[in-house]
Amino acid sequence: MSIFSFAGRFDPARLFAFKGGVHPETRKFLSAECAIEVMPIPSLIRVPLQQHIGVEAEPLVQRDDLVLKGQLIGKARGPVSANIHAPTSGRVIAVGHFAAPHPSGLPVPTITIRPDGKDQWGPRLTRMRPEDATPEEIAAQVADAGIVGMGGATFPAAVKLNLRAKHDLHTLIINAAECEPYLTCDDRLMREHAEEVADGAGIMARALGVERIIVAIEANKPQAIAAMERHKSALGYDLTIKTVPTQYPMGSEKHLVKTLTGKETPARALTAEMGIVVHNAATAHAVHLAVRYGEPLISRVVTVSGRGVGRPANLRVLIGTPVSEVLAHCGGLVEEPERLLLGGPMMGQPIQNPRVPIIKGTGGILALTAAETRDQDIMPCIRCGLCVQVCPMGLTPFELNARIKAGDLEGAAKVGLLDCINCGCCSFTCPSNIPLVQTIHFAKGKLAEQDSRKHQQEQAKRLAAARTAREEAILAAKRAAMAKRKADMAAKKKREAEAAALVAEASQTGEVVK
């Protein structure tokens, strides 16, 4: 059906679609027709202080504090960080460490709140009329609201809105491609809240000072396209709704830009250098709420799907809700899942512990059964070259893999290891089931570790030099003090001797007088 609708609406965007990519079964039908429902307040909320790229937030509350909905509980630290707000009212029962929603399950600083069920709002941020606000005011409001990129990258949105100062921007692209299979949260958001998304896009465009807004939606979401077509103007901007081919990884920033404009982003450069800024549709919606209503980012839409879930759904969930409670709300697990993922099946992260919380960048919870996953024996590479064909970054994954296996990380870096975007197309397509992207993940981590060790050695040298300098200074000061005391003593002795001589003299004369 999507093919026919696409043939009917020929779009030049198709001419420029990027090289490579794959077409996995989307399986979006599981949850695409489920309207967004608001999930009730969970029994416990765990808000990690690190939900974004950058430095973790600084906690502002203590144990036993009462917090109100929307209250600032974590303050951004440094330029690349984000504020954290209480998702509902209740009592803080712990400020400590808890397992992160991350494959490692390592502990991160977390604020645990026991909701009181009243869901009582504290003072909200000041409402703004974006039509009258300056770009700086809008960016500051977005920063105050703690908004981060909600497509999964979780880069603080306000930092991106301030790119205007550094680059000459002309286009804002709203990324609503949602190319990951299963996920339908952005699709539903646009179908049900198209006007808000468009308004958020308009507000961001005003903050960025761009001339045009393009909303990019994959061809497999005709209802979302239709909904956005009905709300094509916001804040004086005319939104261009572009249908892009259904192709993974269309939602990658660089590939979306390539598809829409035909321009390729240079390696390790920002799209902003070409005058283009890309924001996610859910981020636009969050910006709308923050600017128009003064609501910080305390909830998000999450797709719960996979054959292992009783009732697939799209839920508006409070940040910090445990995954296990979300799953329980969706009828629990009907089958022991082979994999429990946060995010999509291509790039999502497996988690071991279902008690970890939903965070700002979590777009989906997938309980995939054995039938839905591929877990087969790994066989030797047959040099078919499929991975090279599908790599959207134009890399040679088999070569990277061979070099990494041989321990030649520098060699792998020379053939583009750091340009890999971790999309997983190579592993997906490999007929020998070689864990290509997984090996690349490892190599990138190892390389970063080696770099950090080098850096640490320089640091240690600096520290040692500082210490030596300090010790020498102390020693010199001591010597100087000693010399001074010696001189003082000598002077004192001299004075005393003189005084004694005087006294002796006086007594002598006295005796004489007597």
Add this chain to the structure above:
Amino acid sequence: MLYAVTSMTALGLGLGLMLGLAARKFHVETPPVVDEIERILPGTNCGQCGYPGCRAGAEAVAEGAAPVTLCPPGGREVALQLAQITGADASGGAGLGGLEEAEPMVAFIFEDHCTGCTKCFKRCPTDAIVGANNQIHTVITDACIGCDACIEVCPTEAIIHRTKPRTLRNWYWENPDQVSGAGDMRKSA
């Protein structure tokens, strides 16, 4: 008398000048390789190599008396750089094999045993220990180079070595097993 004084003075001045010129012309610095090696070494003088300080260690490496792998806190990176200078085998062979998989170590203080004596705090070559008199001390892991200095001076044996704890920042996926042909794909979706 006058002749003697003049001639001796002239001789002294002339020879002195010659010596000075010769010293400038044939100036030989300490083998530059020693300086170069010393620059690579951490410079903390922790003494783990068995030589009194980094300078002595550098001299030993330059003479070939010590292997390039002599510096435990420097680890693999330092060993590789030293190998480049001295021309030792840096192919990751036998010489570096032992260092390949060495996890970075840091000191850890058991707070129950710490008496707040400040001995370790004074000894730490990188100022990685925070503490004061009668206050429990702690280690700044990012600054710790894992030398044994603090462990040796602790009177209550409250300090141990342990591997540097992993955080979200430095965690990464382990290398998936490909050789056996039955790697655990679940680990990395």
